Amino acid sequence: xxxxxxxxxxxxxxxxxxxxxxxxxxxxxxxxxxxxxxxxxxxxxxxxxxxxxxxxxxxxxxxxxxxxxxxxxxxxxxxxxxxxxxxxxxxxxxxxxxx
Amino acid sequence: xxxxxxxxxxxxxxxxxxxxxxxxxxxxxxxxxxxxxxxxxxxxxxxxxxxxxxxxxxxxxxxxxxxxxxxxxxxxxxxxxxxxxxxxxxxxxxx
Numbered sequence: 615x616x617x618x619x620x621x622x623x624x625x626x627x628x629x630x631x632x633x634x635x636x637x638x639x640x641x642x643x644x645x646x647x648x649x650x651x652x653x654x655x656x657x658x659x660x661x662x663x664x665x666x667x668x669x670x671x672x673x674x675x676x677x678x679x680x681x682x683x684x685x686x687x688x689x690x691x692x693x694x695x696x697x698x699x700x701x702x703x704x705x706x707x708x709x710x711x712x713x
Numbered sequence: 714x715x716x717x718x719x720x721x722x723x724x725x726x727x728x729x730x731x732x733x734x735x736x737x738x739x740x741x742x743x744x745x746x747x748x749x750x751x752x753x754x755x756x757x758x759x760x761x762x763x764x765x766x767x768x769x770x771x772x773x774x775x776x777x778x779x780x781x782x783x784x785x786x787x788x789x790x791x792x793x794x795x796x797x798x799x800x801x802x803x804x805x806x807x808x
Binding site: 615617622629632633647658 | 718721722723725726747748792793794796797800801804805
């Protein structure tokens with residue numbers, strides 16, 4: 615029997631948004647739990663080949679999956695490069711931008 | 714969304730109550746779902762975190778003011794697998 619992939623994708627999208635919202639809510643009070651939610655959202659996104667919503671794509675560390683708040687990341691703007699340093703694992707993400 | 718779709722949807726954040734269990738000490742545990750693995754649901758209630766096995770237990774989920782009774786055997790999959798697997802089960806008409 616054929617899978618209804620449209621329905622699967624729709625549910626996957628809804629679940630990703632829901633999990634990321636929960637992660638945002640728990641990020642300050644319960645960072646470990648927020649990390650778990652981000653991991654789960656990412657797993658769903660990968661499995662059903664969905665994109666992470668653009669508003670959340672840069673809001674977590676791709677290495678340790680911790681959700682960024684004001685206190686656990688450092689964002690610096692250099693010449694042509696925006697660099698985000700994760701203070702949990704020390705991983706630095708560099709994003710180019712046009713000046 | 715139809716209420717019976719919650720078994721393919723996200724369980725984290727929902728209010729839940731363990732309705733029927735072979736272990737009578739698990740019956741009546743209620744609270745919010747805070748985590749989920751393949752085999753268990755973690756419920757945060759009045760007495761802290763409780764880890765309840767999915768297999769063999771019946772849960773009552775509160776979803777948009779609908780109360781949905783779900784057999785744990787139906788959701789005994791990894792959370793990310795559940796979308797695919799549960800939709801298959803629903804289509805075959807087994808409930």
